[in-house]
Amino acid sequence: MGAPRRAAFVEESAEVEVLYANLEKMKSLTKKIQASMGRLETSGKTVQEAIGPIYGNTQKLQTTNTNIDRIIQAIDRIREPLDMRNKEERILKDGPRQAGLAEYMASIDRTRQALRDLKHSNLRSNQQTISELNGLLRVGNQRLEDVFREILQKNNQKVEPLHYITKNLEFPRLSQDQASQLRTINAHVASSTAELAQADPRWTPTAKIYGDIRGQYLTSSLETMAAACVATAKRTRNDAPYKRRDNAIEMYTQGIRAMYTAEYDNICPIFSRDEWGTVLKLTCQSSLNAFASTLRDLDKQIRENLTLDCFLAYEIVDVVSKTSFYIEERTGNLKYEISDAMKPVRETAKSSLSYLITDIRTKAQQMLQLPGDGSSVPLTPEVMTRLQMMVDYLSPLSSIMTSLGDGNWTQSSKSSSTTSIPTMKSFDVGADGRQLFAHYATDTIETLLQNLDSRSRAVLKGKSLQGVFLANNIAVIDRMIRSSDLQPILGSLGPKIEVWRKKAAGLYLDSWKEASVILLDVQYTNRTPRPPSTGQAPDSAAILKQLSGKDKDQIKEKFKNFNVLFDELVARHKSFRMEKEVRTGLAKEVQSFINALYVRFWDRYHEVDKGKGKYVKYDKGQLNAVLASLG
Structure with missing residues (x-):
């Protein structure tokens, strides 16, 4: 056991020694690396110090180069208008004929754009060039205006309106090609004018040119019709009222209507919509001034013969108003201008209504003598003829009477209402318009009868003559109403006429009252009572x-007196000059008044002369026959 452990320890000890040895080597290597890093850092600083200035100079050079490039570009831009001006100047000074109209207008467009760019640059160095380009643009505009003028002048020969009106022909208009050229030129001139900011704000130069040239064309073409109106208004017969279309005013207004609408058709393709009305008014102004002058001349002649020429005033109001409505409907313009031109004549037409009624009073009171036979006076058919003729002018009279107000025609013209521009509604002759005229006609007839009645009382001796005179004039009035277009309008006048007719009959019968008094006998009842009435002849x-x-x-004396008076009354009756219906009517009045009294008187006392006829001249049948012969 001991030997293996020792061996293990020895082996581990050897590995530890190896690790220590490697550690020493790492320390040594780390020191070397640290030493190398120190040297490298020192070297880097040295390089940075050496290279830094070079890098900074390079950036500055790049910025400088960029600025130089920009300066060169700016110089090129500054030089560009000058170079462009030289090029465009050659084109614009050559004129549109040599350069061609399309190229010429393109050059103007380029010049205008360059001028706009220079103005936006605000460079002081460009001010001279801006001034030169302004002058160049003015030259170009003037050349274009000259072309515009030349195109219009080629079509500016005056025409004879009567030829086109009578043959129902369209008035000449500009061709489509001409309108196209004029439209293009106008657009370029308008743009250039706006850039130059020198034009009249009311219209462009081309609009002024158009208005001058075409206005002269309108005026010269219409001048013969204006002269014809003045010439035909001069009276050759001072005793005859004006008759419709005796004056050339209707043809004149037809010419104005046709030429103005034709001119509007020319204007629309050339100018922008917001210019149409302005250019039309500018174009028509001269001819409208001539028209207004013509109407003033006509008005002067009308006022000199107002009782006869008032109908010309009504006709002028009629045709001129209709013309203004037509043109306003077609163009949206000129209604007020035309109405202003008509104003003097319209005022005269308004004042004529009161003047004519006053004229009736004046003429009636100036009658120093009246017909001794009781016949009507010329004033009555004159007044009624005038009313008959007025029916043909119900449209303008409706407008005039509406502006005056019902009944205000009996006042002086100074107290009448202020002038108002007529409308289509005021020319609508409906129930109101006819009623107004009926009121006016009634006032006129009442004025006539009242003044004839008062004048007859002052001049004529005897109520019977006064009655016949009044009845004759009433008969003329009634007959002229019934035989004309006044009848449906004055249907309500019947009761008033009947009142006057009864008044005239009463005046006439006044002389027969003396005869009737003779026949009013006394009932003699002093001896015997009056016999009862049995319905049989006494x-x-x-x-x-x-x-x-x-x-x-x-009784005998009564018969004798009656015979004498009756014969006188019959003779007087037959001496009067009576209208047929008057003679018949008054005969019936006398017959119904006298016959019944005489029959009663004759039945009672005819035996007074025992049929010898010494006292009783007429029997019942004979008297009735005489009375019947009065009709």
């Missing part, structure tokens, strides 16, 4: 027997 002989001689003499 016994004339029996009645006369009861009367005294004096009473019989009074």
Whole structure:
């Protein structure tokens, strides 16, 4: 047992010694490594100190190179506009004909873009170049404007509107190619103008050019129609009222309507949507001024002959208003401008309503004499003819009366309502429009009859003559209503006419009252009581027997007086000049008034002359025949 253990210890001891020996070697190696690391660290510091400056200089050189490259690029950019300007200057100064319109506009686009870039750079060194490019862009714009002008002037020969209207032809318009060229030029000029910021903010230079050239075309083309309106308004007959279409105003407004809408069709493809209305107004301004001047001339002539030419004023209001509505519907513009041009005539048309009623009073009161035969006066058919003619102008009159207000036409024009622009609703002649006119016509007729009545009382002697005069004028009024388009409008006037007719009949019958008084005998009951009524004719002989001689003499005198007065009244009746319906109507009034009284008187006392006819001139049948002959 002892020997094996010793051997084991010896072996382990030897391994320990080996480990110690290796440990010593590791320590020695570690020292050597530490010594080497120390030397390496020292060497690294030396290298870093040597290489550091070289590395730093290299970075600085790289930064410098980058900056130099940027400076070179900036110099190139600065030189680029100058080089570009020289190139574009040659193109722009050559003009669009030599360079070609497409290339010319491309050059303007490049110039405009370069100018925009330079302005954004804010480099002081670029200010001179910016100024030069501004000048170059102005030159380019002017050349484009010249081309724009030339294209328009090729199509600026004036036309004769009447030719196109009468033949129902479309007015000439710019071709599609021309519109395309003008649109492209306008777009470039508008952009360049915005860059230069020198244009009138209301419109671009091309819009001004378009308005001037095409405006001259419109004005010159329409001037013959304007002259025709003034010429046809001059009166050749001072006693005849104006008749519809005797003046050229309707043709003139048709020409304006057609030419303005044609011009709007030209404008839309050339200019942007927000410019359409502005350019149209600019283009039409000159011709609208001429139109307004023409209407002022017409208004002056209308006011000089208002009672006859008021219908021309109504026609102008009618056709001009319809024209303004049509153009406004087609273009969305010019309604107010056209309405302003019409304003003087519309005011005259409004004032005419009160003027015409006042004129009736004036003319009636100026009648120093009236017909001695009771016939109607010319004033009555004159007034009624005027009302008949007014029916043809219900549309404008409806608008005018609506703006005045119901009944305000009896006031002076100064107190009327302020002017308002007519609307389509005010031209809608419905129940309201017809009712307003009916009220006006009624006021007119009432004014006429009242003044004729008052004048006849002052001038004519005798109520019967006054009654015949009034009845004749009423008959003319009634007949002219029934025989015209006034009838359906003035249907409600019947009761008022009937009141006047009864008044006239009452005046006429006043002279027959004297004859009726004669026939109103006294019932003689002093001797015997009055016999009861049996419905049969009384016994004339029996009645006369009861009367005294004096009473019989009074009866005889009554018959004689009645005969004389009756013959005078019949003769006077036949001497009057009566309208057919007046003669018939008054004869019936007399017959119903006198016949019954005479029949009663004759039945009672005709035996007073025992059929000899010395006192009783007419029997019942004879008197009735005479009365019937009055009609």
